[in-house]
Amino acid sequence: RNLDGPWLLYDNETDPYQIDNLIGQPAYTDLQQRMENLLQAMMAERGDELAPAQVFLDRYGHEVDRVGAVPYRN
Structure with a gap:
C-alpha cells in the first residue's frame, strides 16, 4: 500500500x-477491504501514518x- 492506495495483491500459493x-x-474486493482495515487498525x-515522504524528512x-535520496554516511 502507498498513498495512492493498494497496488499489489497476489495469491502466492496458486501464483x-x-x-x-x-x-x-x-472477486477480491472483500479481502482487500479486510486487509486495509487490518492495516489501518495496526497503524x-x-x-x-501514511504520509508523503516530505512529512517524515521534515x-x-x-x-x-x-535526487531526493537520503545520503548514506559511513
Missing part, C-alpha cells in the same frame, strides 16, 4: 511467480541529495 496482480478484481495502534530532519 508463486506473482504474475497475476489481483488488485481491483471484484493506529502504533501511532503510525519531522526527523533528514537531508536529501539532489
Whole structure:
C-alpha cells in the first residue's frame, strides 16, 4: 500500500511467480477491504501514518541529495 492506495495483491500459493496482480478484481474486493482495515487498525495502534515522504524528512530532519535520496554516511 502507498498513498495512492493498494497496488499489489497476489495469491502466492496458486501464483508463486506473482504474475497475476489481483488488485481491483471484484472477486477480491472483500479481502482487500479486510486487509486495509487490518492495516489501518495496526497503524493506529502504533501511532503510525501514511504520509508523503516530505512529512517524515521534515519531522526527523533528514537531508536529501539532489535526487531526493537520503545520503548514506559511513
